[in-house]
Amino acid sequence: MSRISVRGFAVASATAVTAVGSVVGVASGSTAQNNDVEATASGATLLADIPAGQQAQVQTASLTQQAETMAIAADASAKKDAEEAARKAAAETAVAKKKEAAEKAERAERAEREARERAEAEEAASRSATRDASSFAVQSSYTIAEVQAMARQIVPADQFQCFSNIVDHESSWNYRADNPTSDAYGLVQALPGSKMASAGADWATNPATQIKWGLGYMNDRYGSPCGAWNFWQANHWY
Known part of the structure; x- marks a missing residue:
């Protein structure tokens, strides 16, 4: 039984106690109290009916509130996961770009070095010839x-x-x-x-x-x- 259901049960119990109290009062009272007993009994019947309806309403409200709370928590979790995934993707992209730039610079340096070495070799060959x-x-x-x-x-x-x-x-x-x-x-x-x-x-x-x-x-x-x-x-x- 949920916390709210227990509370609904307590309300119903309190109503029942009120109804019993009215009956006991009738048994120990005067004739004039007979009318009160009837009224009280009638009222007790109505009060006995109310807690059950209230309890259902409270339970329904509780379930709705629980569902909303879970939905909000799920949305927050999904948002957090999305933000984390975005940060991770951005970091991976930055690392990839940095690596690509380093490789490009290395290729350019290697090409320049090879061109210089070829020129020096050709010059040396020309001198030796x-x-x-x-x-x-x-x-x-x-x-x-x-x-x-x-x-x-x-x-x-x-x-x-x-x-x-x-x-x-x-x-x-x-x-x-x-x-x-x-x-x-x-x-x-x-x-x-x-x-x-x-x-x-x-x-x-x-x-x-x-x-x-x-x-x-x-x-x-x-x-x-x-x-x-x-x-x-x-x-x-x-």
Whole structure:
């Protein structure tokens, strides 16, 4: 029996006691009390009927209140669970985004490092593919083909065509070319020719020495033979 049902039972019991009291009063009273007994008995019957109805109403109200209380508690619990799930999902999303950003940064760094390593490897390969002018055997004379073969081994491969274009225009690959109107001399027409002594004392007769000096000049003044060739095309000198 519920708390409210017990209370309803107490009300019914109190009513019953009232009814009994009325009956006892009639038994010990006067004739005049007979009317009261009848009235009281009639009233007792009505009171006896009321508690049962009240008890049902109270029980119904109690069940309704209990249902409402349970519904409110269920709603609060569901709301709390939903909020907790939302917080958990937000935290997981934040962790996932942070991880994704870190992985993206790592991939970019790795790609940059690999690109740098490739560039360094290519540069090293280019340097290793070239020969120093002093490594060529000295001859009394050289053909154009021999001079060009020397240049291919001294000048980096990606710069050779630009270097060749300049030499074509300056001396037609004649390492003894001497400009009659100036002191320009050699494959790259150094002015004066004696400048090439910085690359070797045999600058006047060794095309390898001239190629070495010409390559250094183009790199120092224009950044590369291709830079020198770009300038030459615009000005017809370099």
